[in-house]
Amino acid sequence: MVEAAGRRRARGGGGAARRAERTAVSVETARYIERNIPNFEVLTTEALEIIEHNAETVLEEIGVNFVNNPAALELWREAGADIDGERVRIPRGLARQLCSTAPKSYTQHARNPERNVEIGGKSLVLAPVYGPPFVRDVAGGRRYATMEDFRKFVKLGYMSKWLHHSGGTVCEPTDIPVNKRHLDMLQAHMTLSDKPFMGSVTEPSRAQDSVDMCEILFGKEFVQQNTVMTSLININSPLTFDDVMMGALEVYARNNQAAIISPFIVGGAMAPVSVAGTLTQVLAEVLAGIAYSQLVRKGAPVIFGAFVTSIDMNSGAPTFGTPEASHITYGAGQLARRLGLPFRSAGSFCGSKLPDAQAAYETANSLNMGLLSGVNFMLHACGWLEGGLVSSFEKFVMDADQLGALHKFAQGVNVDEEAQALDAIREVGPGGHYLGCAHTQAHFKTAFWRSETFDYKPFETWDEEGARDSEALAALRVEKLLNDYQQPALDPAINEALNAYVVEKKASMPDAFM
């Protein structure tokens, strides 16, 4: 059944056109951001060179550990590294040289080709929160996430105009056995949305399932020739590459599927407390990880990732939207561009337990910094709450709304004759009013970005309507989007084949909850 569907799709030829036709009744999604603004750069060239030199010193002198992975050690040995137990010491310059075969940018295909995204260069692709075991909403409070919650988040992502990507583990469906939930999650992304998505990384076999299911959805040949998943490979900072994550990376790289190679750092715990020290370690880890991806398959698409937060030294809690995290992210962006690699960082990060002012300050700090630091792929762009423990329904739509402001800002400033508006200034003159002038009438519909979630009403109206705060307004938006949701069309044969794959695969294993 699976194979039959795969063959049928591969045979088709005009698959892309057919897919587009099938999704004709679909919600609007903005094209990924193409920046027409400069990047903000916080480090001088001299500072960057010091950090690059030190990162090579770390790789050469200290090295990195590849744990439980003799095949990886062998690849490294062949490439010229010095192997000592599980420690890999990489001669100065070697990792950087190996990284040079990774593409500067790549296209991730969606089943609806209008939603393909370009990752790298001046682009910014926005994807939702990843990983929380809990969800929160106004009605139900904080609770363990279920598969039903997961599906709701995928639907919200599909309905969110400014979100280009369906993401991956938008929450952990804790009601499904741990060894089977990736199947349900992938099926949800594939059938409830037509935006690009991420594959499973929690076991190499689950990465393989992800590839297999993509072959059903896109056709086998298409998958081998194109990138249809971008998946998240975290490094066990400091300087450790475990066999599970590397196993998943190997599956993806061999199948030409993309991976974000991402140090996961709470500053002061997994890296030095200083910005320069953290950047040194981040660069060393990324160089080693991306070099390894290219040892597995030259040209495999990868992203320079950097998940970085600071820590509250009073409580030990990670802190978000902080100035130190911004310094590190801006610096990491500069390092990624000097390597010629796509860059992943930032997100709707916050430590607050509620989608309140704290959450919004921290998130806005991080989103703005993400745009200006040259991030190409922003995971967690909406919905993150409580340090990543919670996916919040209300915050998902609040954040997703704010992403519209990033789109508008990234367009830069138009200074053509119409935008110069000299005739409008002449028409109105001193003491006049622009609301009725010809230039305003011609442009008012597109001139200003506006929130689809928040309140712009006069005080009296707002008060009469119940004096609702942002969370209450967002809850209304969640409800509206879920009510308006219509599933994008999918070839019934593919739908059936995906379902059969999931059912068969689940039946082949006992449940595991650890």
Next chain:
Amino acid sequence: MVEAAGRRRARGGGGAARRAERTAVSVETARYIERNIPNFEVLTTEALEIIEHNAETVLEEIGVNFVNNPAALELWREAGADIDGERVRIPRGLARQLCSTAPKSYTQHARNPERNVEIGGKSLVLAPVYGPPFVRDVAGGRRYATMEDFRKFVKLGYMSKWLHHSGGTVCEPTDIPVNKRHLDMLQAHMTLSDKPFMGSVTEPSRAQDSVDMCEILFGKEFVQQNTVMTSLININSPLTFDDVMMGALEVYARNNQAAIISPFIVGGAMAPVSVAGTLTQVLAEVLAGIAYSQLVRKGAPVIFGAFVTSIDMNSGAPTFGTPEASHITYGAGQLARRLGLPFRSAGSFCGSKLPDAQAAYETANSLNMGLLSGVNFMLHACGWLEGGLVSSFEKFVMDADQLGALHKFAQGVNVDEEAQALDAIREVGPGGHYLGCAHTQAHFKTAFWRSETFDYKPFETWDEEGARDSEALAALRVEKLLNDYQQPALDPAINEALNAYVVEKKASMPDAFM
């Protein structure tokens, strides 16, 4: 009495030292920000040149109105402008040439010289919200502001570590007659705080009262030789300079006191809907206003101001923290630097009725943009709510807390040997933990900025403590700061003289409430 106090102070000589001594028991205030980071620039040189050319065209062809102000028209005529009724047309290049005598930066003195601020260059001075007729707090809701509210805000400003300036009309004390409230407001800033402050601009005579009261506080000679006030002169955009604001400007300029010359623009209403058009008008207005200040007194200290927001074309409401406002502010900063003038813009702007997530997203967007756009004087840096109709106690302390993050970010990245932390990376090695290492122990106290207001506790602790949101936490902070408040010492003779001035002045006029 007043004169006696003034003379006594002027005679003293070591007045600054004495003032410092008297305030020895005082709360910590951070030094104004000196940026060690670049500015973000959104406009190309070509775009800037187009806008500059067009602004000169506006001044030459359309001109500006100076209303009810024959003396101003005469000054302009003498300077070479073309006068037609109240319309002043300024030949290309003249306004820019006149602006060249304005200083690039200036020192505003505080009665505690440790709190003097430098305005211009790479500095950023933060001042609180200005102008709202209402206040809001958790306990009392939204209500008309009173003088008691005003005093509380001055106390909060004094207690706020990251706020360098006491501001001006932190709220409108609507329980005091409109023609007398400036006296109470000035007295509050002068006696309840020792940070620099702003003068009254609502009548030229009130500007003169401000100067007179400063002469009591600082000594007559000191005031004539130094700048002790920075006051807000709004332009009636488009292109109109009214006699009240210009009258106040004239008083301040003649007395060597600083003025922010600031277009007040809701885009699409008081300026074109386009960014380039708005920037053209802003520049024309600022050129005319600052040129005029220099006609009144060459070398008078002034600031290039730009209060700009966009508009919600559905409701007509001004909107805040929007991408268009950011474009304009970044562009205005570039124009100000090309003119060599200090720049005022941005603030804790938001449209929300409550200090909730909407308020915080909008505010954080604006604060971050203010830092990166090179703002030198940020009015409204904390406490603004509901489009400027409301001064919020809780938002004041939330915003003031976030200003700490701006301070830290503006320091830039240290890459000295200690910050490089190579020894720490060596000590910890792959798979280790940095919390206990020597480098972390040496630096953890200063490594990371932390909020003094928000929540970093474990979920369970936070939940047990009442699951408080940001507003509730901020209310606790307001209470704590007001409880901890201690009035900074002031020479009793000066205190008495100020009080006598206010009492006598009030007795000399009937009450006016319009």
